[in-house]
Amino acid sequence: MITTDLDLYNATATASASIVIREYSTSFGWASRLLDSATRDHIARIYALVRIADELVDGPAEMAGVDIATRAVLLDELEGEIERALRLGFSTNLVVHAFALTAREHGIGMPLCRPFFASMRRDLNATAFDDAALSEYIYGSAEVVGLMCLAVFESGRIRPGDERERLAHGARSLGAAFQKVNFLRDFACDHDDLGRSYLPGTDGEFTEAAKAAAIASIRADLRAADASIPLLARPCRAAVWAARTMFCELTDRIEATPASTLRHTRVRVPNPVKARILARALSMKVTG
Numbered sequence: 144m145i146t147t148d149l150d151l152y153n154a155t156a157t158a159s160a161s162i163v164i165r166e167y168s169t170s171f172g173w174a175s176r177l178l179d180s181a182t183r184d185h186i187a188r189i190y191a192l193v194r195i196a197d198e199l200v201d202g203p204a205e206m207a208g209v210d211i212a213t214r215a216v217l218l219d220e221l222e223g224e225i226e227r228a229l230r231l232g233f234s235t236n237l238v239v240h241a242f243a244l245t246a247r248e249h250g251i252g253m254p255l256c257r258p259f260f261a262s263m264r265r266d267l268n269a270t271a272f273d274d275a276a277l278s279e280y281i282y283g284s285a286e287v288v289g290l291m292c293l294a295v296f297e298s299g300r301i302r303p304g305d306e307r308e309r310l311a312h313g314a315r316s317l318g319a320a321f322q323k324v325n326f327l328r329d330f331a332c333d334h335d336d337l338g339r340s341y342l343p344g345t346d347g348e349f350t351e352a353a354k355a356a357a358i359a360s361i362r363a364d365l366r367a368a369d370a371s372i373p374l375l376a377r378p379c380r381a382a383v384w385a386a387r388t389m390f391c392e393l394t395d396r397i398e399a400t401p402a403s404t405l406r407h408t409r410v411r412v413p414n415p416v417k418a419r420i421l422a423r424a425l426s427m428k429v430t431g
Contacts, residue, residue, distance in 0.1 A: 156241035157184050160191035163238065167194050169414065173421050174385040178378055185245040185295040192242035193259070193288055196221060200266045211267050218267070222260045226253055249294040258283035271340040280341070281319050289318030296379040306374055313371025317387060320364035324390050327357055327397050331407050354402045361394050377427075385424035389417055 145151050164172050164187045171190060175183045198204060199221065204214050221239070228234035228243035229252060245251065262283030265276075272280060293314040302310075326341045330349060342357055365387065372383055389412060396410050 152240070153244060156237040156244070157188065159237040160184070160188040160241040163187070163191035163194050169417060170386060170389045170412075173417060174382045174389070174424070176421070177382040177385060177424055182295060182379065185249070186292060188238075188241040188245040189288065189291050189295070191238045192225070195238050196260070196263050200263050215264065215267055218260065218263055222256065225256055229253065229256075245295065246291075249291075249298055251291050251294050255287045255291055259287050266339070272342075277341065281322050282315070285318035285322035286315040287318075289314035289316075296375055296383075300376075302374075309371045310374055313368045313374075316364040316367035316371075317383070320361050320368060321386075321390055323357055323361045323364065324393055324397070327354065327361075327405065328393065328410055330405050331409065349402050349406050351402045354397075354405065358394060358398050365391060365394075381424045381427045384427060385421055388420045388424070392416060392420065 145154055161184070164175065168190065171186075175186050175190075178186065196218070199214060199217055204217070209217070221236075224234055224236055224239045225242065225246075228236075228239050229246055232243060232247060234240040234243060246256075260283075262280045265280055290311060293310055297307075297310065330342075342353060368387060372380055372387070375383060392412050393410065396412065397405065400408070400410050
């Protein structure tokens, strides 16, 4: 209920975040519909902040003619805006303001935000990753986002330490799986357009062996995530399962696509398939 100017500002910021997730992601947008409205708003706020930072690193910012040095400055400024908003509870940037509302309510602080921005900075320059650098990059770009979402899902819940550890491991594993799927799906764009080679051993030729190794790693992450999903509350469980299953379907399609084709083609999951997955998840939500 809007009763003050601040309520209106908060609602407008939240609406802005909801537009971002709706326009940028079918998978996450559809899966989030299974959440209650308050939780859905929190997840949209997290997604919007992550997406805007990603678009600053490349995509629209680069297309607009913003050079790398300026993008680095803007990224620093965005991180500074977040830190300030977490402290003040207000930002003139609606997406940052929306994120801060969720972060302050759920104890999401700079220890999770800083690794994310460190990974975003790695994307400003074309680079190849060794195993250690890749693990650090995936933690910052994806695993911390899983931990942010988990903080929302677990709000107010008291659990034994072993369950908290399982949930945190599962959230990190699912975030890592999503990121690795994106590496394979976006290989052509990342390698040819952006000069990036995330997967070790693919700086030159993308081989079937390299693809198989990446898929094996994804499936291991998904198995780890699956061990924790049943611990989540039912609405959160259904939404996370839906997102996980959409990415598992994408993994299957990538596995069935020759590496030579992935070298220049972006594999997708058709919307009717996503809709069927969402229907199954909705049934899970209702029946448990």
